[in-house]
Amino acid sequence: MIYLTTTQLQQIRLHAQTTYPQECCGLLLGTLENQHKFVLEVRETENNWSPHTDESLPHLPSSTGQTLSKNNRFSIAPEILLQVQKEVRDRQINLIGIYHSHPDYPAIPSEFDRVIAWPAYSYLIVSVILGKATELQSWILNEHQQFKPEIIKYVA
Template sequence: MIRATLEQIQQIRAHAENTYPEECCGLLIGKIEGENKILIEVIATENSWNAEATEFLSVEAGSKQNRFSIAPEVLFRVQKETRDRNLSIIGIYHSHPDHPAIPSEFDRAIAWQQYSYMIISLSQGRAVEIRSWFLDENRQFQPENNFSNQL
């Protein structure tokens, strides 16, 4: 289960609405206590999706309206900074403009098992739902212990 405050959810929601019609993305920073992931900080990042990402990841072409990428140098920098604070990257969030908060095949192709994946569904620029998912041992997404938040 991932635990987030209303303020953190609102921060993610605002980022998604401000980047519409493109996908937003960001990092979820926190700590793991037993079965719980405790969200401490939300870090909005730039969606760095481009043609090189398509080639590097060997995935179908797309645009920032249906794809996202966090630059590797951003991931490494944040990973180091969080480790220095005895925290970890516990997940990634991104938006699905005018699509449900359900992981796509692209999301599955780039997912890592140790992370939670929060997806924000937007309808005509307004956030309507946020759900969290994790990748199981068969590389299939599962809902994160009923984490669901109608916005």
Template sequence: MIQLSQEHLQTICTHAESTYPEECCGIILGYLASESKIVVEVMPTENVWHTEAAAEFPGDRTTESKRRQYAIAPEIMLKTQREARNRSLNIIGIFHSHPDHPAIPSECDRLYAWQGYSYIIVSVQNGKAGELQSWSLDDHHQFQAEAIENII
């Protein structure tokens, strides 16, 4: 389970709508509790997916665009990891949007996902954020739905 506030959800949805029709992305900071992940902050980031980034991935992904792919700059991940550590927090997940598609992970999402992270996906239909779901990888590297609990 992942626990986050209405404000966190609103930040994710606002960022997703602002980048439509391209995918948005961002980093989720928080900490692990006994049975859940507690979100402290969501940080919208720039989607830096581009043809050069696509060349780093196997297969022919060079024709994909930011409408179907996202990437967070490695230097942003590293900087955020350092800042989180200084605040006694961890990166506990990533969020991104699926423009005009359901909030269900793609095969690319699965291939590049990291064990232990939560992946929040928001579906944006015609520019409006809608369905939002969280996913995490099981021991077989398959996504399983993760409950979202709204906290105050």
């Protein structure tokens, strides 16, 4: 289960709308208590995806004829991830998740999302239809490296 404030939800939705038609992405910083993740900060990042990102993923199935771009792919620069991992360690909190948007597509993980996912993180996906953020869902990997829904609780 992951806990977000309405302000954090609004920040993610606004980020998704302002980057449309490209995918937005960002990090969720917070604390872990048993199986509960509490978001303390939403950190917006640049979508750093390039065609070379997919080339570095040998297990990624070939594209189904779709043009790959920031409109249907995202990547967070490794140096940003490293910097944030050091920062959260110093602050004694955790990197608990990653969020991104799906322009004109449901908030359901793609095969690309699954291949790049890390087991300990929550993956929030916000669907943006014609520039308007709609549904938001959270996903976590199960023991078979498949996504399963994660409950989102909104707090004041």
